Amino acid sequence: MSHILTRKLEGFAALSEADRRAIDNLAGATQRLPAGRDLIREGDRPERVFLLVEGWACRYKTLLDGRRQIMAFLIPGDLCDIHIFVLKAMDHSIAMLSDAVVLGIEPNVLLALMDAHPAVERALWWATLVDEAVLREWLVNMGQRDAYTSIAHLLYEMWLRVRAVGLADGDQFSLPLTQVQLGDTMGLTPVAVNRALQRLRQEGLITLDQRRLTIHGPEQLAAVSGFQSRYLHLNSENSATPPILAH
Amino acid sequence: MSHILTRKLEGFAALSEADRRAIDNLAGATQRLPAGRDLIREGDRPERVFLLVEGWACRYKTLLDGRRQIMAFLIPGDLCDIHIFVLKAMDHSIAMLSDAVVLGIEPNVLLALMDAHPAVERALWWATLVDEAVLREWLVNMGQRDAYTSIAHLLYEMWLRVRAVGLADGDQFSLPLTQVQLGDTMGLTPVAVNRALQRLRQEGLITLDQRRLTIHGPEQLAAVSGFQSRYLHLNSENSATPPILAH
DNA sequence: CGTAATCTTGAGTCCAATCAACCAATGTGG
DNA sequence: CCACATTGGTTGATTGGACTCAAGATTACG
Numbered sequence: 001m002s003h004i005l006t007r008k009l010e011g012f013a014a015l016s017e018a019d020r021r022a023i024d025n026l027a028g029a030t031q032r033l034p035a036g037r038d039l040i041r042e043g044d045r046p047e048r049v050f051l052l053v054e055g056w057a058c059r060y061k062t063l064l065d066g067r068r069q070i071m072a073f074l075i076p077g078d079l080c081d082i083h084i085f086v087l088k089a090m091d092h093s094i095a096m097l098s099d100a101v102v103l104g105i106e107p108n109v110l111l112a113l114m115d116a117h118p119a120v121e122r123a124l125w126w127a128t129l130v131d132e133a134v135l136r137e138w139l140v141n142m143g144q145r146d147a148y149t150s151i152a153h154l155l156y157e158m159w160l161r162v163r164a165v166g167l168a169d170g171d172q173f174s175l176p177l178t179q180v181q182l183g184d185t186m187g188l189t190p191v192a193v194n195r196a197l198q199r200l201r202q203e204g205l206i207t208l209d210q211r212r213l214t215i216h217g218p219e220q221l222a223a224v225s226g227f228q229s230r231y232l233h234l235n236s237e238n239s240a241t242p243p244i245l246a247h
Numbered sequence: 248m249s250h251i252l253t254r255k256l257e258g259f260a261a262l263s264e265a266d267r268r269a270i271d272n273l274a275g276a277t278q279r280l281p282a283g284r285d286l287i288r289e290g291d292r293p294e295r296v297f298l299l300v301e302g303w304a305c306r307y308k309t310l311l312d313g314r315r316q317i318m319a320f321l322i323p324g325d326l327c328d329i330h331i332f333v334l335k336a337m338d339h340s341i342a343m344l345s346d347a348v349v350l351g352i353e354p355n356v357l358l359a360l361m362d363a364h365p366a367v368e369r370a371l372w373w374a375t376l377v378d379e380a381v382l383r384e385w386l387v388n389m390g391q392r393d394a395y396t397s398i399a400h401l402l403y404e405m406w407l408r409v410r411a412v413g414l415a416d417g418d419q420f421s422l423p424l425t426q427v428q429l430g431d432t433m434g435l436t437p438v439a440v441n442r443a444l445q446r447l448r449q450e451g452l453i454t455l456d457q458r459r460l461t462i463h464g465p466e467q468l469a470a471v472s473g474f475q476s477r478y479l480h481l482n483s484e485n486s487a488t489p490p491i492l493a494h
Numbered sequence: 495c496g497t498a499a500t501c502t503t504g505a506g507t508c509c510a511a512t513c514a515a516c517c518a519a520t521g522t523g524g
Numbered sequence: 525c526c527a528c529a530t531t532g533g534t535t536g537a538t539t540g541g542a543c544t545c546a547a548g549a550t551t552a553c554g
Binding site: 146147188189192195 | 541542543544551
């Protein structure tokens, strides 16, 4: 089984054998974290770059009155804070959504890897540009789509991302999110999320039980949510899983 | 008067005399574009990196049913499409919001500049990370703040950004946006935008007339919108204008 | 096994959407 | 130079999707 970071980066372009070996040998301190724990808090200046190896996490901000906005989901293969090479302090926090494993990498180690392996550097740049593109698509979700449609869009997006790193089991995968968290993501109350999910179930589009999501007929879910996959910039030829319908 | 790109990048860190000279000598083709014109369309693979020199532009997407979501405002000093170094195609379009001037730079020229001037490369990386941070803050606007508060937040943010490149005249600046465009930005109808602006005027916080915005008492506008400026990652010591209150 | 999360459902409320005029400013062509 | 069209802004009345409040059912967990 290839390294999770390799699988992620090959969603962009194939890597050479040497690139892959370099990633396999990436040194760092593995750390186990329970669901709910903050990895990094707003204002921190982390000293390591954290690679999420197992489990899910999220970027979030808390307002003064306690309301919370989730601004990204992180899944295995994602880097939490490459920002630290440039920015003085985090402008948001990162929390674990499930029990998770992270690898803390020394900045120098990562810089050396990028220097010696330009293809990896390029792929890492791709990854941050995709993060930005996802953010833009979430803006479309919140600005233009209703609760039902934006939840559908989000679920489909996460399926593609999980597939891309080879962690989907056909049309089902582990979605370790509560309805409150889904609401904090799309700016909805848990009640609205619940009703959107009920409707998706009722219409036979999904099954969601025990934190496991099954998508019945991906094409239909894509259709109701108006999903266009271009923004994920996945290179299906090289992705970890067989290519899927190009929308 | 220093180069607009210099002014922008010095919002992050001071540049050396050599860095500044290199930016002044940046070769490229200047182009004038009228308001409303698309500079780049979704699906394009532009061949030049465009630097916005004068006027405003926006990133946007149009849905199948014609609704539009604006996902970023571009002001002088902003680069429109550094993405092209990595991505195969644009996942969104860019349109001019006012008559504007752009400088089209050959990718090689920009790469050479970054190679020869690491401080510039670093500052450019900063700029894209800030773009991402702004996107995250807009997500908070749309997810957690009501129409009144999010419009207030947006106006204050744009004031800071315009100030940072030295284009504000004290507490007023040119805001070449219609109420429809403000609505497409925050996911509101023009009617809702109009009512939010009316209330901001009525409460004496702003004057907005002939595309010119005046902020009466920036502290108050910051207060009603819950503005925290950390996410802009501006280095006030080196910014083009005197430092303002740190929130 | 008991307490706390999480999920579900119903009822009432509210903010912003929708629908619909109308006004002001700008611009264009006869 | 003025009739007329167009764009942008303003205001009122009505509607609707999501929020709020609330209570009960189910599941997770120490």
